[in-house]
Amino acid sequence: FRHAFIFDLDGVITDTAALHLAAWHELALALGLPFNNAMGERLKGVSRMESLELILGARAGQYSNEQKMRLADRKNAAYVRLLARITSADLLPGAVEALKAVRASGLGLALASASKNALAVLDRLQITGLFDHVVDANQVRHGKPDPEIFLRAAQALGVAPGRCVGVEDAVAGVQAIRSAGMFAVGVGSRSVLFEADRVIPDLTHFHPTDYLR
Ligand code: G16
Ligand code: MG
Numbered sequence: 001f002r003h004a005f006i007f008d009l010d011g012v013i014t015d016t017a018a019l020h021l022a023a024w025h026e027l028a029l030a031l032g033l034p035f036n037n038a039m040g041e042r043l044k045g046v047s048r049m050e051s052l053e054l055i056l057g058a059r060a061g062q063y064s065n066e067q068k069m070r071l072a073d074r075k076n077a078a079y080v081r082l083l084a085r086i087t088s089a090d091l092l093p094g095a096v097e098a099l100k101a102v103r104a105s106g107l108g109l110a111l112a113s114a115s116k117n118a119l120a121v122l123d124r125l126q127i128t129g130l131f132d133h134v135v136d137a138n139q140v141r142h143g144k145p146d147p148e149i150f151l152r153a154a155q156a157l158g159v160a161p162g163r164c165v166g167v168e169d170a171v172a173g174v175q176a177i178r179s180a181g182m183f184a185v186g187v188g189s190r191s192v193l194f195e196a197d198r199v200i201p202d203l204t205h206f207h208p209t210d211y212l213r
Contacts, residue, residue, distance in 0.1 A: 001106070001107060002159075003163045005108070005164070006150055006182070007110070008168045009111055009115060010044070014095070016086070017040060027071060045168070045171070083120060083124060088125050088126045094204035097203070097206070113134075113135070114149065122134070148176075150164070162182070165211045185211055187200055
């Protein structure tokens with residue numbers, strides 16, 4: 001491939017963010033921890049264990065690593081239960097069309113998701129076959145905003161980072177794309193994703209060639 005697109009999953013292709021939030025909320029309630037929906041923005045794109053630290057906040061020091069692992073497992077069990085409800089009807093507007101447009105233009109297409117459940121989500125959405133390569137949290141050492149996940153995807157596609165475009169809804173994700181030396185397309189609001197090279201409200205009317213240098 002001469003150029004490639006690397007898409008984030010949660011919040012770009014489907015709105016699992018709401019399910020993650022519901023699962024964290026359930027855990028916070030059980031632990032008697034304060035929780036507000038404003039937490040949502042900070043949890044986006046952030047790994048499971050780092051999300052737990054944010055949820056525990058000042059009380060993080062009161063739990064051993066083993067206890068934290070158990071709490072993270074508990075949240076994940078709740079999240080996986082919610083995932084069973086996802087179908088291709090949960091694809092965000094324009095998402096499949098955008099992915100198909102990338103393929104139709106002969107460009108490489110990869111997924112870079114901070115979720116260990118990414119393959120299960122792709123499967124539920126029935127879009128696994130659209131990707132040339134998938135990198136998820138099981139394959140990387142450092143989470144977003146570290147560029148590792150995007151660099152791995154580019155390497156697997158055999159495309160130099162400077163010829164890659166990353167598509168993200170999270171601040172941490174946009175930062176990861178920029179540190180990888182790629183062009184960053186933010187999906188969401190400009191006030192949140194101001195570090196992106198371009199910001200679009202959603203994937204409707206997504207034309208891959210608009211972002212190639
Ligand atoms: C996603 C979500 C994050 C979530 C993370 C880990 O990343 O945005 O909120 O904490 O995955 O998920 P899991 O607990 O399933 O491993 P992305 O990069 O797809 O937006
Ligand atoms: Mg995301």
